[in-house]
Amino acid sequence: MDILLIIIWIVIFVVWYYYVKIKRRYDEFDGYGIPYVGLFEGWKNMFNLITLKESFIDLIDKNYFKHKDQQIVPSFDLSQRALMLRDAELVKQITIKDFDFFVNHDRNFNEEIDKLMGKMLVVMVDDEWRNMRNVLSPIFTSSKMKMMFGILSDCASDFIEHYEEKAKNGEKVIIDCKETFSRFTVDGICSAVLGFKGDCVKNENSELFKFTTTLQTPTFKDNMKTLLFAFARKLYVLLKLQLTKKEVYDFFYNAIVKVMKEREQSGIFRPDVIQLLMQAKKGQLEVQDKEHEVNEAELSNFSANIEYDVKAKNTKLTNWTDEHYMAQGFIFFAAGFDTTQLLLQVTSLCLTRNKEVQEKLIEEVDEVVASLDEGQVTYEALHKMKYLDMVISEALRFWPPAILTTRQCERDYTLKLNHGKNLKLEKGDMLTIPIYAMHHDPKYFEDPEKFDPERFSDERKGSIVDGSYVPFGYGPRVCIGSRFALMEAKLLLFNILRKFTFEVCDKTPEKLEMAKKIGQFVFVDPVVVELKPRN
Numbered sequence: 001m002d003i004l005l006i007i008i009w010i011v012i013f014v015v016w017y018y019y020v021k022i023k024r025r026y027d028e029f030d031g032y033g034i035p036y037v038g039l040f041e042g043w044k045n046m047f048n049l050i051t052l053k054e055s056f057i058d059l060i061d062k063n064y065f066k067h068k069d070q071q072i073v074p075s076f077d078l079s080q081r082a083l084m085l086r087d088a089e090l091v092k093q094i095t096i097k098d099f100d101f102f103v104n105h106d107r108n109f110n111e112e113i114d115k116l117m118g119k120m121l122v123v124m125v126d127d128e129w130r131n132m133r134n135v136l137s138p139i140f141t142s143s144k145m146k147m148m149f150g151i152l153s154d155c156a157s158d159f160i161e162h163y164e165e166k167a168k169n170g171e172k173v174i175i176d177c178k179e180t181f182s183r184f185t186v187d188g189i190c191s192a193v194l195g196f197k198g199d200c201v202k203n204e205n206s207e208l209f210k211f212t213t214t215l216q217t218p219t220f221k222d223n224m225k226t227l228l229f230a231f232a233r234k235l236y237v238l239l240k241l242q243l244t245k246k247e248v249y250d251f252f253y254n255a256i257v258k259v260m261k262e263r264e265q266s267g268i269f270r271p272d273v274i275q276l277l278m279q280a281k282k283g284q285l286e287v288q289d290k291e292h293e294v295n296e297a298e299l300s301n302f303s304a305n306i307e308y309d310v311k312a313k314n315t316k317l318t319n320w321t322d323e324h325y326m327a328q329g330f331i332f333f334a335a336g337f338d339t340t341q342l343l344l345q346v347t348s349l350c351l352t353r354n355k356e357v358q359e360k361l362i363e364e365v366d367e368v369v370a371s372l373d374e375g376q377v378t379y380e381a382l383h384k385m386k387y388l389d390m391v392i393s394e395a396l397r398f399w400p401p402a403i404l405t406t407r408q409c410e411r412d413y414t415l416k417l418n419h420g421k422n423l424k425l426e427k428g429d430m431l432t433i434p435i436y437a438m439h440h441d442p443k444y445f446e447d448p449e450k451f452d453p454e455r456f457s458d459e460r461k462g463s464i465v466d467g468s469y470v471p472f473g474y475g476p477r478v479c480i481g482s483r484f485a486l487m488e489a490k491l492l493l494f495n496i497l498r499k500f501t502f503e504v505c506d507k508t509p510e511k512l513e514m515a516k517k518i519g520q521f522v523f524v525d526p527v528v529v530e531l532k533p534r535n
């Protein structure tokens, strides 16, 4: 009984503490004419998320579309003051013009939260991030992408060979796009980043693939940890929790630290990211201005990003530990395979459901095939394919694999709002850029629920408002792997459409809808399509 009473009092105290704390925090917005989400609504949203009544996208969209006339709206967060941008001009201002005030995603995600993930580029802060980004960005320049093109071409050929074989045996080739494309992107990342053949496409019982699915499917315990981290960070740190599982830590230790040591001892060279990390370790991967130049063909691609000068003070790695290398391998792996498989899933369903788009794309593929001297498509030819680029750009608008990104305010900052008021942002305030919601805002994209690659045609792309289309983020902190992802996705689609068409089967869903699951980006109905051999 005594214990029950104590628990009740602790619960009452915690609820009261957060009530007062958050109410005070959000009351301040009243003076700026900004409607706030309301405490009751905030708690209700959190409850709906935990009890799987609403998906993460539902919650963001609700907040985004409720306040149509606002440029910025508060969002509910127990740990800090949080706001959501709903204006392309503000996105540009925060991510580019005043980047120095908003360098980081979230400085609270650090080594205390997780000793491995806390060292990833994506969570690094300030000068440590600048130095690391400066050292890593040459890995993703045009010259290095060309080096990896052959590796990814081989993975795409393996994929086609595997499914052609099935078709030859008279089997109907029905694919579950999530699993099929995850197998391909894991193979791509293993070959290009970690330097070994994953073989997940061909080996249906691959242990490696089973391992990677654990990264895609967090357990209940993982979700509870993530929620605690998201909403009550101090408690998370107090409990000394860690997000990385032991088997994941061990995998990256063996795949990176051990392999680097072996290569150093035996003098093996492979054209992959591990090799580039080894060069970085020795200070041989210094930034050369020319390396930042984007290949001309790539620049004509709509979603391609340029690298910004991040004003790093130090271009050599002096204090990297083994865990720093593991962490970069981990983020390239985790960010690389799941996002690109999602892009491929979305594109496949959109092509299946939009026959005229698929036919037009096949025409372009056939034209390129006819112009090739040898069998394989070249890096240049792939990047010159205009319609393929329009289709991929639209798929990234339609269903961006990263539904949001964040920036944290580092110094007091005054935001001038359209209605003449100045909103004071304080150090620690968290800003959300709701990528998915902006891509579906009719203010920026007419008839947003229509899959329409023509938005990105030469005639129309000029009317896209700068800052409203940000599938890879924006500014100096933009996705470092965007060129790799675009190249990988385009390469596979090219190879598929050369031999197959995407067709509707019994299980093909009408549309995409995000499932109500915490920490997972999965669709309610799996994307299942038929790959029908051409001819």
Ligand code: HEM
Binding pocket: 121, 122, 123, 133, 331, 332, 333, 335, 336, 337, 339, 340, 343, 400, 401, 402, 404, 405, 406, 470, 471, 472, 473, 474, 475, 476, 477, 478, 479, 480, 481, 482, 484, 485, 486
């Ligand atoms: C379709 C595929 C992908 C999408 C949509 C995507 C999207 C994003 C977005 C939205 C961000 C945040 C950018 C910002 O806040 O401005 C990001 C960051 C990042 N992405 Fe990607 N990404 C993709 C593929 C990849 C790949 C293939 C890699 C690595 C091989 C990668 C590595 C990273 C890293 C390391 C960061 C952190 C960059 C930094 O903080 O400096 N991503 N990505």
